[in-house]
Amino acid sequence: MPSIDDIATTFESATRTLSLAGRTVLPVDTNPVPAAWDHVTKIDPEEDKKLPLLFPLYLQHTGALEVGGSKDVTGQNTEETLELVAGRPRPAIQEPSGVRQVxxxxxxxxxxxAVPQVLNGDTEAIVGTLGSGIEYLREELGPSYLEDKLPIPLGDGLERRIVSLFSAWTLQEAVFEAYIIMNLDSAAAREASVTEDDLLSPRAAKQRAMVAETVLESEIVYLEYSGTFGGEEAEAILEDVSEALSWSRLWYGGGLDSRENVQAVLEAGADAVVVGNVFHEIADEEAELCADAVEELSPDATRSDVEDWVSTAIDVEESSAAEYLSTIPSLSNPTARAREYLVATIEATLAFEELAGALEGEVTTADELQTALDDRELPGEVELDSVLDGGPESFPRELVFGLLVDRLDIDADRLPVEHISVA
Structure with missing residues (x-):
């Protein structure tokens, strides 16, 4: 009679065989990263990287939101950013650059x-970082989670095994991103100690991508130029790597701010483009624009007044809003859509300023503020409810409440509005 160990070994072998068949032979797509995602928006929790006021209007056109960064990212600001963007209106991916961000x-x-792996960095970038992450899961996060969830202690031995299962399950459920970093002048390159000698030719990149898919079982191979466009060099790498991959998704990120650049890397073989910097630039741009609008327009300005003012205040075609929207392959006429969103943002800002002025000195507690907002149509509510689920506890109501709590210096729990550009 076979032993328990024999049965377990046979079962594990069969499971691995089925998994391998699903990736190579069977006509099914077993990669958990949706193939439909051809555009991903990277959102950095760093304090200086703000979100546009009506950010769900822009994010309705992307496939997913990837939250993470290489500098000044903490567990707290990651939680705050996810609280704002997760599911509004697209699924969120957490991509930590340090274990304590989880x-x-x-x-x-x-x-x-998502667990990043750097294929052309130093050993620390792939082995050391992952090792410290597993240690953190087993020795800190896992025990803390177990202590919080268990009604009674189970004993050291059983609890250790459960924590080990928790750690293994967390990594099993994770998506692994195998990075090829090609911009030396980037925080990502510095973090992974990528040097001139580590930059890869198309053939070398192809070989490492094959290792990532076959041995590391990375769901994503990510060609990263981080803030600069890779041009013909990136296209050559994408062409070689895409021919070698059959299961892993191939993503490209870096310097994308036009329809032409996006089309070039998609035609070269990328499954998805990742756009980050220009999205945060919308927030910087609109903060200045809204400040000028408050100075120059009356609170009761009509839609036509705002549209006319926008036409003279900014070249919409050259705006960050239009640049970001132009990177979305499925979106036609990004300039017209950018104008629509900028006008809606200014209208919401003007209405918010009028509302804040009316309530200043009239409400002093959270309950009074909530009562004052009941049955009102709030700034941005119509536009955001067209993208998100509405209702009495809808996101635009949470957002306006949070902004007013901040403005009126009321003591209350609120959304982390400090991440919003016009807070």
Whole structure:
């Protein structure tokens, strides 16, 4: 009679065989990263990287939101950013650059948990970082999670095994991103100690991508130029790598701010483009624009007044809003859509300023503020409810409440509006 160990070994072998068949032979797509995602928006929790006021209007056109960054990212600001963007209106991926950015709360907030692996960095970038992450899961996050969830202690031995299962399951459920970093002048390159000698030719990149798919079982191979467009060099790498991959998704990120650049890398073989910097630039742009609008327009300005003012205040075709929207392959006429969103943002800002002025000195507590907002149509509510689920506790109501709490200096729990550009 076979032993328990024999049965377990046979079962594990069969499972691996089925998994391998699903990736190579069977006519099914077993990669958990949706093939439909051809555009991903990278959102950085860093304090200086703000979100546009009506950010769900822009994000309705992307496939997914990837939350993470290489500098000044913490567990707290990651939680805050996820609280704002997760599911509004697209699924959120947490991509930590450090183990302590992963918390019990971020694991609950994010739909996907992505573990970065750098294929052309130093050993620390792939082995050391992953090792410290597993140690953190086993020795800190896992025990803390177990202590919070268990009604009674189970004993050291059983609890250790459960924590080990928790750690293994967390990594099993994770999506692994195998990075090829090609911009030396980037935070990502510095973090992974990528030097001139580590830059890869198309053939070398292809070989490492094959290792990522076959041995590391990375769901994503990510060609990263981080803030600069890779041009013909990136296209050559994408062409070679895409021919070698059959299961892993191939993503490209870096310097994308036009329809032409996006089309070039998609035609070269990328499955998806990742756009980050220009999205945060919308927030910087609109903060200045809204400040000028408040100075120059009356609170009761009509839609026509705002549209005329926008036409003279900014070249919409050259705006960050239009640049970001132009990177979305499925979106036609990004300039017209950018104008629509900028006008809606200014209208919401003017209405908010009028509302804040009317309530200043009239409400002093959270309950009074909530009562004052009941049965009102709030700034931005119509536009955001067209993208998100409405209702008495809808996101635009949470957002306006949070902005007013901040403005009127009321003591209350609120959304982390400090991440919003016009807060």
């Amino acid at each position: 918390t019990e709360r971020t694991r609950e907030q994010a739909d996907y948990f």
